[in-house]
Amino acid sequence: MMQFYSLRTRIKVVLESVSVCLFFSGAVFAADIPSGKTGFESQIKPFFKNYCIECHGPEKSKGKITLHSLDGDLARGQDLERWELILDVLEHEDMPPEGEENRPSAENRAATIKWINSSLRDYVKKASETPMAVTTRRLTNFEYQNTMRDLLGLELELSKNLLVDPDRPYHFHNTSEFMMIGPDQLVRYKEAARKAMASAIVDNGEPELHQTIAKWKHGQPGKKGLTQAEIGVYQGPGVGRKTVKLKSWPKTGEFRIRVKASGNFPSGFQEVALRLVMGTDLRHDSGSGIYQEVGTIHLTNTSDKPEEFEFRGRIENIPIQPASNRRNTISPPSITITAQNIFDNGELNDHRKSGFDDSWSVKAPRVILESLEFEAPVIDDWPPEHHRRILFESPLRDSKTDEYVYKVIKRFMTRAFRRPVDREEVDHYFQIYKIYNAEFDTLEQAMRETLAMMLISPQFLYHTVIDQAANAKSYELASRLSYFLWGSMPDEELFNLAASGELNDPAIIEVQTRRLLADNRAVSFVENFSTQWLSISKMKTVNINHDLFPRFLYTVHVGERRGQEQLFRPTIRDYMHEETVGFIGELISKNLSIMNIVDSDFAYLNEPLAVHYGVNGVRGLKFRSVPIKPEYHLGGLLTQGSVLVGNSTGSAPHPIYRAVWLREAVLGDEVKPPPAEVPALSDSAGDSAEDATSIKNLLELHRNKESCYDCHVRLDPWGIPFERYSAIGKYQPLVPKDKVRVRGFNHKQDKTFADYQAYLRSIYTEKVNASSRVPHGPAVDGMMNLKKYLLMERKDEIAENVVRRLMTYAIGRELTYRDRFEIKKLLKLAKDDGYKMQNIIVLVCQSPIFTGAKS
CATH class of the missing domain: 2.60.120.260 (Galactose-binding domain-like)
Structure with a gap:
């Protein structure tokens, strides 16, 4: 979906901004458009020629999109991404652009949508008879760490010594595009495998205590x-x-x-x-x-x-x-x-x-x-369970050592490769054992090296893909389930269901999905999924202006690090991260509507966060769901510190950052980065400048530039309603007057923080203007109105975004036009069920996209 989304973004951005609109007029479209080439030649092609080719043709191609080359023969499977983008633009009523006097009637729009939709569906139905090409992808560091833990039965910090996984904001890095292995990575895998086996298999005799x-x-x-x-x-x-x-x-x-x-x-x-x-x-x-x-x-x-x-x-x-x-x-x-x-x-x-x-x-x-x-070491039971899990007790060890080793290798390999193994595979590693056995003195030493070699094989490091009979595909499904919801290998129950073939039953998939979500291992799935989806890791890198916000960070009070954040203890930003992850966890565990991400009647807080937000009655560091009142100005993700701090300058709110976050993380758009020659906007709050200018005022100047207008007119309105939330995520309805510079906390002028607060109240006298007119929508004033608009008018887009995010993460690839109609079907089921999040996850796991079954 990387290429798919970038294409979608380009065409939406361009078509929204051009003055020539895509419309049909007259009664010719009142009835259904004839299917296939007939309909294209008689009505679709003339439309492109009359209204689109001027900007998207051979002479000019705004956004690098051209439409003159479309031939309307979707059955050949060419240009389908462009057709789907046009379809999305029409369905979302993004076209014609706002302000155009001539707009198609609802009937004409519906007829056009029906023609493209029908043609695309016909092709997808035919194409579904041919399986999609399988793309290999290695385990992410997160998955590798968890898999080694569950395979060996002990928790070792192995991923810290691996190369850091690639990262792209608002995208998951578990796709084949990111998950490749280079020579340096393989060397590190070998080091990690040898370290792991040195711990998993112990030497004979009780150790020194x-x-x-x-x-x-x-x-x-x-x-x-x-x-x-x-x-x-x-x-x-x-x-x-x-x-x-x-x-x-x-x-x-x-x-x-x-x-x-x-x-x-x-x-x-x-x-x-x-x-x-x-x-x-x-x-x-x-x-x-x-x-x-x-x-x-x-x-x-x-x-x-x-x-x-x-x-x-x-x-x-x-x-x-x-x-x-x-x-x-x-x-x-x-x-x-x-x-x-x-x-x-x-x-x-x-x-x-x-x-x-x-x-x-x-x-x-x-x-x-x-x-x-x-x-x-703890020697209550020696050798420890993780040793016996590999070198199990058997009389064969002493009487028929080779036969014993063969059984050990086969059992370990079956679990490591997450599928049944054939004799040829086992023979290969048995021969490796024979080489090491001749080199080392003990069975333990030889087995450590043999199994370490197994742990750097592609069958272990890459996700399970089985090109065999259909009954063997159950093991692939078992792995897909466990890596989706645990980020780890299947457990014994999933292996047994795969072996019996029962895992192909949708009812069994539902039971297993809910079982996996109820397990403690699902906590790490929620954190990994939420952190990447919402792009909240950047929150911890924002340089907070300590002068303006002296109480936000707990700081060192003396020495060369005076004024810097205290290390070696949990911080308020750690708690903000946990707040967001825990909030998503509550939606899943309690099966709440995904619309809670926009607004909710509860927050997920501990005492430091509650104090920060001004919520009363929360004591202790343990997190819990807390009912909230309207005067707290909280609810959903949009008002959480991880979002607001991460999309600020550290001194002031940044409406562009926050607008990008809303469009990417909540509405599912992909916002192109600004051109390299465009300078970044920065606030002057806390600087030594004589005149202070807010980013909001800078944006007003920015929009007056022709080269900046097209992008900012679509972005700014989404970010301005966030303006009443400060750089540290607190509700702040008042600001200083224009040209008034805010000074930071000063021990000489402000003996106490109460004195500094009094100073701020004396200059924070102007009401924040957080009003804007959202694209294709009404004027909204502040966060409450923005939430109401999103829940009234944008529910379908929000739901589709969450479903697509879950599906993309679950299958480890970007979605394509081939997945379109299954996603639509899933969305209909989710809507009828009230968009309950755990139920949506079940639907994802039952979907043919996930299971690999034919639709």
Whole structure:
């Protein structure tokens, strides 16, 4: 659909802007147009000649689109993309352009649509008898990571060492266009496979046990009003914490950390979060250090009822502090466990009078950490399950080793390749084993190398495509289901259904789809799908103007990093990302209408986000659905921080960015980037310029330029209704007068944030103008009116966009004209069902486009 959409975009952009409109007049079109070449020659071709060729012919081709070469013979299968684009333009009433006096009647438009639609349908029906060419695509890094986890039974961070997957805003990168393998990538796959097998298969004999224990006394006084066991929210310039340094650990294996913990809650507080991270020394002053999060617990128990909690992880995933030599003192490599108090009620910046002022720690919730015990590897059951999953117990191992190895290879290969394997394939890897067995001393060593070779084969690294009998296609469908909804390989239940042939039953597909969505592994699907669809990753890269928004980011208060965001703890932007992903997850898990993406009666929040948005009554860091009131100015995706911050300048809202997001992510258009010679628009808020000009005012000047008008007249109206939402995603109905420059927070002028807020109120006196007339629609004033318009007039486009996004992600390719009528059929079913999101996913999985069955 890359090429398809770019073509569609070009023709829509051009046809909307040209002065000559596409219309039919007179009674000749009152009846149906004759089918085939007769109808084209007698009525369609004259229409093109009279109204289109001037701008889209041999002498001029606006948007590089020409129509004079169309011959009307759709049965030959040529130029079908152009015909579908014309059909879409007519169906969406994008043509004739706005402002044209002569417009076709509803009857004439319907007759034209019917002719193109019928001709296109006839060709697709004939073409569907011939299967589409299969395109190979490798597993994405996300899919590779999950597949290795489920194949081996242990979680290793393997994808971090792979080349980063290509990324294109508002597109999925799981298509064959992106998912190719180069020589460097294969080398990295080999390294990852060998690392994985070194962990999955252990050596004979129980390993050495490594333990570290630390204890703190809650009854004994500590520093600055805290007990020895307490962790306050502040600590010097960084996050409140306690550290335990490990001097020894195994190279591989699972670790276990047990803590005895509770909370100390001043009046008004009932919860505090304890997070454990492991890695190098974390230096808040310099911002250096790397870590792996181990886990978070939300403490509600008090010191008189301490509880034990357990964390687990893999030691291979933990960054190691390298050995160092300082002042002739050699420090060996080490790992540091850091226990953090990550309490956040939205006031972290408000209670520090100086860089090292941590007096608020005694007034905020504290973590009470009485003990921490580290142990690795976990040897409750040895060898571990992930080893026995591969080298299963059998008397054949000692009596008939080759026969045992053959069975091991066949069983592992069947799961790794996600399908039955034939004898020739097994023989190939058995011969590889024989080579390694002659080189190594133990069976374990030989099998690690043999299976690592299997994990760099195309049959593992590429998606399962079976060119065999129809009954074998069930395995391909099983993989397609699991990679769609889990981003991973099928489990045993799916394999068994594929083997029995039952998976081809639509009723079984529905049951399995809902089962997969209810599994915890579907959480990662929701995040991966939502992040790419909505293009929200860029939100974390926006440079926030700290002077204008001093409370948005929790910042370092002293040293060379003063004013920069605190590292090594969750941030407000992390929570905004989780808000959006969790919101989509709620639509799926509760089977709510997809129209909630435009507006909803709930938000998905935790306390820091609720405080940021001005929502009352939310406590703690756990996310939950929260009923919202009209005065909160929230609901749906359009008012979420990930969207608003990600499509701002960091100082001001950016109506163009936000308009592009709305058209791409919600309406399903593809907006062309501006020409390279067009300079970017930038606001002057917070700059040293004497006169400040908003982006909205710059756009008014921009539209007066002839070269800019065509694009901006279609974009600006969609972004201007967002203007009452600031660069940090807060509702902001007032702004300064024109030419008034806003200064940032200044400690000398503003002793407190309350003083700065008073200053802002004194200059933010002008109501924001968020009114515009949307293309082919009415004037809308602000977000509420925009939402109402979208839900009244654009439901079909919104629904089609969501369905197309889900289908494209599910099948790993762009949609084409051949998929058009199945998509239309699916949309009709979804509409009749109220556009319920989980039900739509079921329909996608049952669709012939997804299953490969004939329509």
